[in-house]
């Protein structure tokens with residue numbers, strides 16, 4: 719068991735990713751991201767793409783100084799996951815990976831037009847567009863992927879993404 723799990727409470731963002739640290743050694747290798755996506759029911763192509771893009775994109779930002787790691791395994795360090803934050807997000811996680819309730823409520827106040835506690839696919843698109851910072855193409859892609867995958871995996875049969883589900887993603891209890 720890695721230090722990060724033994725040194726007090728995890729931040730909500732650390733809890734968000736801990737499920738994917740399959741062996742709880744504090745490092746999420748691309749093979750573990752792949753396994754985690756498969757475990758929540760995603761198919762082979764999406765799981766493989768997630769493993770390459772999430773670990774390839776996020777991993778380098780999280781590697782501690784002087785740490786020697788096999789780069790081809792694309793490690794993500796759970797203790798530094800807050801460094802993986804990108805622009806054009808909802809700011810529900812702050813710079814330390816803590817949960818900011820007001821920002822979370824704002825998502826639904828501003829964009830949940832059809833039902834107060836859920837988002838349709840169109841409303842989700844509106845959220846993504848509202849979050850976009852100019853020319854932040856990496857951030858756009860990050861936000862797009864996170865929210866679209868969530869919608870794809872968790873929407874109900876009528877196409878609604880429920881507030882409780884989104885809340886559970888942020889606190890890491892959904893999986």
Ligand code: HEM
Nearest residue numbers: 735738746794802803804807808809810811864865867868
């Ligand atoms: C099916 C799997 C996953 C889904 C559906 C998902 C979804 C989300 C959502 C909706 C957000 C909030 C974005 C915002 O506030 O605008 C988020 C944030 C984040 N996720 Fe995930 N995520 C998944 C897996 C992962 C994995 C495997 C990692 C890395 C190991 C990861 C790292 C992050 C990070 C670093 C953030 C913070 C981004 C920011 O606030 O700028 N996620 N994710």
